[in-house]
Each structure stands twice: as C-alpha cells, then as structure tokens.
Amino acid sequence: MPKGTVLVDEERCKGCGLCIAACPQKVLGFSGRLNRSGYDVACMERPESCLGCAFCALTCPDVAIEVYREKVAS
C-alpha cells in the first residue's frame, strides 16, 4: 500500500468535520487548535494510516486540504 499524507490549510479550515467523517482510514480528527476565525481545525491524528486516497479533500467545502502520495518505484 502506498503511503499518503495531507496538509490542512488551517486558516481555511472551518472545523466542519466532513473530512473526518469521509476518511475511510480514520486518520483525521479535531486538533483542539483554534484558527484566527475561532474554528477548531482538522489534523492528522493517525498519520501512519493515510493512503493518500484524497476522500477528505474531495469532501472539504473550503478546499483546505492538499494530498500527497509516496512515489511508487515503477
């Protein structure tokens, strides 16, 4: 399985939690950190489980998530 990771733009995140619910690997959670707008932003709670499937990013209404995947040797 390739490994993935996501970057959350914390100032864009509105803490809606849709990415947390969309992640099939239960990687994401609330960080407890408030951004400048006062939202509790999403973060990777279990980064080791991320596959880079991008389900979180597809779901994010604020386009706050970038997704990366490990290069697979071809």
Added chain:
Amino acid sequence: MSVSVERMVKVFERPRSLTGAHSTYCPGCHHGILTRIIGQTIDDLGIVERTVGIAPVGCAVFAYRWYRCDALQVAHGRASAVATGVKRARPDLVVFAYQGDGDFASIGTAESIHAANRGENITVIFVNNQVYGMTGGEMAPTTLVGQKTTTTPDGRDPALFGYPIRFSEMIAQLEAPVYVTRQALFDTKRIQETTKAIRKAFTNQVERKGYSLVEVLATCPTNWHMKPVEANRHVAEVVTKVFPLGDLVNRG
C-alpha cells in the same frame, strides 16, 4: 505542519480556476464542494479564459469572487435569462448560471423555465437545499412536507403551502433540454457522480448540444440546525426520498 512531503507527489490540490479567496459559506455547507467541482471542471476542460459565471442572489451571491473566469452577479432569479443574453451575444463563450432553489425555482420560475424551453445552449447548476439560506432559513418551494423553517415554524403544511416542487421533473417534460439530472454531495461516491454530471453539462455546451441542468441536493447545516455530518445523513435518508437522484433527460 510536521509531515515531510519532500519525497511525495501531490495528488490533490486547489483547482487553478479558483481564486485564493476564502469562501463566505458556513462550515460544512455544500456550496463550497460545488464551487471546487466547478473550478475543477473548468480546469479539466481548459476553458477558464472563455468561461463566464452568472452568480445569483442567495448565499452564492459572491460566487464571482471564487473563480478566475469572468462573472456577473445578477438580479434575483434572473441568472438563466442573463446567461441567455451573454451566450447569444457571444456564442464562443462558455456560460454557466449558478442558482439556489429560491432563486431558480421561486422568484426566477418564469426565466428558468423559458430558458430551458428555448433550449438555450447554457449550463445551469441548481442548488436545492430546501430553504432560503441567505435570508435566514425561510420556506422555499422545495421545502419538505413537515419541515420546520422560520416561516413554517410548525412544519410545512401542504394545505396551506402546497408540496415541494420537483422543478427538474417539470423541466424534463420540455422537448428542448438535452441533459437534466439530479445529483447529491453527501458522500464521496456522490461527489464523484456530481463531478461527472457537471463535466457533462459543460461539455454539452462546448459541443453546442444545448441546455443542460444539474440539480444538486445540498445541505444548509445552519438553517437546518444540524451538524454538517448529520445534515449529510439527512440528505441521504430523507431528502432523496422526495427528490430521487439520477438522470431525467440524457439526449447527449
């Protein structure tokens, strides 16, 4: 952020057709997902230089700020009429109207139906969230029977207010439209289906096929008084029973 992405490839990023502006939508609102899908579609078709968006009145009133293409913000309900004018004056442009259910199916009823009936070569995105979001959650023509809104505090009573209108089904009765479909965004599968539908609706216009309508069942967590995840479930379990998903017309 502590994670290193140096040896990784980026597989998902913000569509280039979107500006960097932060959206004005509430947390979890589906207007944002749709905005990203439309931006991605404009990227994929390579049409940002010749696309014109028509923004409605409603929570999407600022839609002209989200895209790098040209855009107009027009009078309430008249987006399909203005899209008609832009497209007829400049058939080389790709014109999409983005309208809420109050905009498209209430105050704009006449303009919406007649643009469809004339078979204008435009793309219409119709966002059905069953309320007037921007003004504080009043009843819309699409409000479900029994649904509580600020103007139906005891729930929508059909004896007083009629039934939720299936506007796309009405438009599907007309001869001209080439594509009429109802989609949703409550899970990743539906998001991918909606992406395909929107791409088709834009492609139809580029190929001069005629009028395409994509109705999207959306949430309004704020005025439904639900958490975003709960609002998604409500669409999946309740709203789709009244507004079934799928293609109504596909003459592409």
